[in-house]
Amino acid sequence: MIQRKQSLWLLLAAAFDATTFRFPIYSGDWMKDTTPAAIDLNANTTIWFTILTVLVGGLAFVNIFLFKNRKMQLRLCFLGIFITLALLALYFLEIKNFYSGNIALWAIFYVGALIFFFLAIRGIRHDQKLIKSLDRLR
Template sequence: MIQRIQTVYLLLVAALLTITIFIPVGSFIDTNGLTYPFTPLNITLPSAGLNYTPWGQLAILILAAMIAFATIFLFKNRKLQMRMCVFNSLIIAGYYLVYLMFILMTKGSSNVSFQFSFGLCLPVISLILTYLAFRSIRKDDAMVKAADRIR
């Protein structure tokens, strides 16, 4: 299990998504030039009266990290492992849709500008690593099928 490369990929996916929860994924800049960091854990924007947790984004990141970690232990069922990788990729893509919707709604309700941060790149890296894990699992499955044909 640990010696397979897809295990390393999926562990990195889980770690990157967990890190994304805690670091800023952007900043709101109000008309006075004050910067307010935006993390999936908390957003504070006094000019618009916002001070809450964007639960949708937080839930999606936690779910995607848990699925990536749980997928590691499905090594005996490669078909299910590949399906879980595809499902996790869809969840990560959904994170960006929720993120974009939240930014557009927040900018529309207040007079602030938004600046993207490096933390927004980590789910994209996770998406790429999930694809690499999917490819490695598919390659393992093909190798097992070839060995079964030889027997």
């Protein structure tokens, strides 16, 4: 399980997803009732961000232990990518509600989780090719 590269990538995706609860993707002033308020946009901002972030992190972590079922692992990685892209789209839609601000350096964690899912898919496909080539030799 740990010897496989995709297990490391999925663990890093889960870890990066967990850090999004602490670090913001965007910091700025949000106009609410004509008074600006300084707000950091992170996974704790709304209930939907929290639910989707927990779902992506849990999906990445559980996916580590599905190493015997590569097809299911591949499907769950694609689902993780889809949910992560949806989550990033929701963040950027929420950024439009801000009066002023800037993207935080910690936004790398949000994109990093997406990249690690892609790397895990690459590792799973490599394993599938290796198993097919070994089956041909038998």
